[in-house]
Amino acid sequence: MKISGFALLLMTCCLAQAQTYPTKPVRLIVPFPPGSATDAAARVVVVKLSEALGQPVVVDNRSGASGNIGVELGARAVPDGYTLSIGTTSTHAVGPGTSKNLAYDPIKDFAPVSLVGSSPYVLAIHPSVTANNLREFIALAKTRPGEFRYASAGNTSLAHLAGELLSNMAGIKLNHIPYKSSALAVVDLLSGRIEIQFGTISPTLPHIRSNRLRALAVTGTTRVGALPDTPTVIESGLRGYEVTLWFGILAPARTSAAIVTRLNREIVTVISNAEMKETLNAQGVQPGAGSAAAFASLIQSELAKWRGVAKTAGIEGD
Numbered sequence: 315m316k317i318s319g320f321a322l323l324l325m326t327c328c329l330a331q332a333q334t335y336p337t338k339p340v341r342l343i344v345p346f347p348p349g350s351a352t353d354a355a356a357r358v359v360v361v362k363l364s365e366a367l368g369q370p371v372v373v374d375n376r377s378g379a380s381g382n383i384g385v386e387l388g389a390r391a392v393p394d395g396y397t398l399s400i401g402t403t404s405t406h407a408v409g410p411g412t413s414k415n416l417a418y419d420p421i422k423d424f425a426p427v428s429l430v431g432s433s434p435y436v437l438a439i440h441p442s443v444t445a446n447n448l449r450e451f452i453a454l455a456k457t458r459p460g461e462f463r464y465a466s467a468g469n470t471s472l473a474h475l476a477g478e479l480l481s482n483m484a485g486i487k488l489n490h491i492p493y494k495s496s497a498l499a500v501v502d503l504l505s506g507r508i509e510i511q512f513g514t515i516s517p518t519l520p521h522i523r524s525n526r527l528r529a530l531a532v533t534g535t536t537r538v539g540a541l542p543d544t545p546t547v548i549e550s551g552l553r554g555y556e557v558t559l560w561f562g563i564l565a566p567a568r569t570s571a572a573i574v575t576r577l578n579r580e581i582v583t584v585i586s587n588a589e590m591k592e593t594l595n596a597q598g599v600q601p602g603a604g605s606a607a608a609f610a611s612l613i614q615s616e617l618a619k620w621r622g623v624a625k626t627a628g629i630e631g632d
Contacts, residue, residue, distance in 0.1 A: 345384025411621035434534030515598025
């Protein structure tokens with residue numbers, strides 16, 4: 315098979331670029347505000363990733379529109395490996411599965427690098443609600459349809475669909491109250507202005523430990539180390555219920571395969587470190603780095619899942 319002179323030159327340039335990459339700081343766009351669970355985990359990871367790459371990896375928080383603003387910036391970046399972005403269940407499965415007008419395509423506009431980890435939500439309630447576990451809450455909610463208000467980080471966010479999925483499977487009616495962020499929602503939850511939140515574990519945990527909130531269940535398939543006494547929704551009687559907020563690192567489409575491979579190798583090494591695993595577990599994050607192909611497959615399957623949930627619940631984005 316003959317290779318044209320231009321193709322050979324291109325391959326040589328790409329290989330040379332990958333061998334010297336990176337030669338300057340790398341920007342990592344986190345599409346959520348500082349202090350969010352995704353931001354906290356990303357900041358832990360970039361410290362070790364910077365050491366591995368030999369250049370600073372700088373977090374750039376670009377929040378808004380359930381993460382879509384930051385992710386769009388990542389999609390439009392120059393595909394040279396110097397601007398990466400965090401993609402999550404919300405930005406690459408729920409949002410695209412509920413909206414026809416997103417400014418990016420979750421598949422075509424990105425080159426998946428690696429999953430970093432995943433975390434279930436914790437279903438937390440205000441202590442004024444007279445339920446000690448999820449079974450009791452479901453029984454109570456059936457007697458008071460539409461009275462209990464649950465918060466999410468916005469319409470068509472993952473927490474929004476988590477509530478709709480619970481309502482459908484449990485046969486109850488909950489009142490969805492969208493907020494601009496989980497941080498704002500928890501203020502009202504602590505004051506009792508709303509009763510329920512599907513919260514990310516890291517920022518919700520202190521309020522549970524101080525007894526200002528009561529944890530009913532976690533939404534993954536297994537219990538989490540940070541809340542060992544809190545059962546899963548499945549254990550509480552709703553077989554098949556699973557909501558997991560996963561997040562991973564993406565490059566823009568058309569980024570050199572050699573650069574993606576280099577980044578993947580370093581991320582997998584960083585996440586596989588025992589100290590890193592312990593740190594992430596303490597935040598309620600299950601480490602999950604793997605191949606770029608495995609991450610791409612996860613995005614595809616999750617997009618199909620949440621598109622189906624949104625259709626069943628009659629939820630459409632803008």
